Amino acid sequence: MQRYAPLAVAALLALVPFLGLSSYLMHIFILVIMWAIIGMAWNLLGGFTGLVSFGHAAFFGLGAYCAAIVYHHFAWSGWWGLPLSVVVVALFSLVMGFVVLRLRGPYFNLSTLAIGEVLRVTAQNLDKLTQGDLGILLSQRTWTEKQNYYWVVLLLALGTYYAVKALVGSRRGYYFVAIREDQDAAESLGINTTLNKTISLTVSGVLTGIAGAFYFNYMGYIDPKVVFDLPGISILAIMIVMVGGAATLTGPLVGSVIMVLLAEWVRSIPKLGAAHMSVFGVLLILMIIFLPNGLVGDFGKIRKLFRRKEAA
Amino acid sequence: MSALLEVRGVSRFFGGLAALSDVSFSLEQGEILGLIGPNGAGKTTMFNCVNGFYPPSRGEVFFKGERISGLKPYQICQRGMARTFQVVRPLQRMSTLDNVVASAFLRAKSRHAAVEKAEEILKFTNLWEVRDMLSKGLPLGLRKRLEIARALATEPELLLLDEACAGLNPSELDESIAIIRRIKERGITIMIIEHHMKVIMSISDRIVVLNYGQKLAEGTPEQISRNPQVIEAYLGEGE
Numbered sequence: 001m002q003r004y005a006p007l008a009v010a011a012l013l014a015l016v017p018f019l020g021l022s023s024y025l026m027h028i029f030i031l032v033i034m035w036a037i038i039g040m041a042w043n044l045l046g047g048f049t050g051l052v053s054f055g056h057a058a059f060f061g062l063g064a065y066c067a068a069i070v071y072h073h074f075a076w077s078g079w080w081g082l083p084l085s086v087v088v089v090a091l092f093s094l095v096m097g098f099v100v101l102r103l104r105g106p107y108f109n110l111s112t113l114a115i116g117e118v119l120r121v122t123a124q125n126l127d128k129l130t131q132g133d134l135g136i137l138l139s140q141r142t143w144t145e146k147q148n149y150y151w152v153v154l155l156l157a158l159g160t161y162y163a164v165k166a167l168v169g170s171r172r173g174y175y176f177v178a179i180r181e182d183q184d185a186a187e188s189l190g191i192n193t194t195l196n197k198t199i200s201l202t203v204s205g206v207l208t209g210i211a212g213a214f215y216f217n218y219m220g221y222i223d224p225k226v227v228f229d230l231p232g233i234s235i236l237a238i239m240i241v242m243v244g245g246a247a248t249l250t251g252p253l254v255g256s257v258i259m260v261l262l263a264e265w266v267r268s269i270p271k272l273g274a275a276h277m278s279v280f281g282v283l284l285i286l287m288i289i290f291l292p293n294g295l296v297g298d299f300g301k302i303r304k305l306f307r308r309k310e311a312a
Numbered sequence: 313m314s315a316l317l318e319v320r321g322v323s324r325f326f327g328g329l330a331a332l333s334d335v336s337f338s339l340e341q342g343e344i345l346g347l348i349g350p351n352g353a354g355k356t357t358m359f360n361c362v363n364g365f366y367p368p369s370r371g372e373v374f375f376k377g378e379r380i381s382g383l384k385p386y387q388i389c390q391r392g393m394a395r396t397f398q399v400v401r402p403l404q405r406m407s408t409l410d411n412v413v414a415s416a417f418l419r420a421k422s423r424h425a426a427v428e429k430a431e432e433i434l435k436f437t438n439l440w441e442v443r444d445m446l447s448k449g450l451p452l453g454l455r456k457r458l459e460i461a462r463a464l465a466t467e468p469e470l471l472l473l474d475e476a477c478a479g480l481n482p483s484e485l486d487e488s489i490a491i492i493r494r495i496k497e498r499g500i501t502i503m504i505i506e507h508h509m510k511v512i513m514s515i516s517d518r519i520v521v522l523n524y525g526q527k528l529a530e531g532t533p534e535q536i537s538r539n540p541q542v543i544e545a546y547l548g549e550g551e
Contacts, residue, residue, distance in 0.1 A: 169423075170423070177410075185397065189463070
């Protein structure tokens, strides 16, 4: 039963376009699912392997620019960006890992932050390749209706879910968690920590890059400030996992529903809307104090709280 | 017959401090070697040099005839050497069973085989009852034993035990000694650091004494307990 639950949920979700929802609501659905992919990818590295990245925008932006550049320079379909981003982001992750995986703790965190920012500045200045701050516009999107994009992103999310699940349930999953809990102990138990950290980083990066390539095809426009954004991409990915529950399979899914809806809602509030990042900041602090394992991770704690209220 | 482990003239410097200077000794297959010495004598540093956490500044370490100094800890572990830590380092947010499974994967081909191996080890080390507990919730005595279980799951030929008995109460102590003896019966060679004299004297076949990073003495427990230099190092000079 449990094994087929994700498939059943995906099948139900696949029917959503037949509900005749407004274009705006379909847009929200697509965003939620895209962010679920990024959340699951971040969670593999940050939640399971304990390598908290502040720079996932690097992978997202790189994936998005793969799609944009094949379209802009070679006049190919932007969808070629998806397979291309796998190759490019994988190579990038390997090089990045060679440098940053030597660092531990806060030094690793800061280096990922720096890499995200370095890529943004690079994209802003490589005018010939990226058109800088002008951005790249897709003159004609593949579909005018939202439903096809929705099915594509849903399929990508399902693939991501099973990829993460398979990895976490295997020998690698044990190694990742062992590295998170104590890298030296893991190393002395025969685990090649450098290799396993590199695998985690690369898979996490590639999955995020695919989401980025999808983003370009869906939105039809990107510029460096959007796709390499620190608060808008890197931090939001962390928020989604922290709110949903780090190192859980379903946490990022729950987190992305909450964060995307919350972002849309807060932005619509007059005056407060502009400060939505501040609202997120406060939320993150509250989460860390009261539900450090996220909604899914601390589900037992939440249930107990409600039970007690009912009894009283 | 060649030695299982051979330490040849190993020195290790931290800045200007010589934590180990020119220490040599060897370990024969199947024996228990005790490594003792006052605090700061370099015992744990010796373990770190042997298991690959630090490369020796000078000298070499051979394991099964192969030079292993300079290899990484995981490579040395793959060659058949496992260790425990003085300050216990369980994988905290993992159950006791998963802790052992994670290291059993080193030799196991499948998840099923790893779990089977881990279960056998947990029974062997009397941790079967607490297999589902998160390891951070275990009392110290059991965590110390989990360290041993985890190391055993990698199927070592040589086991380095760093104060595996420190801080245990008398009944836990007896249990741990019994387990160490049973490990020896399995044919696993052991090098053990221990402050508890009763333990070290009763289980060691041979003892190496370190003091200020140098080898002070080497011999059977009998010889060591009568060695005047060792007594002086431990109790201070007589008036």
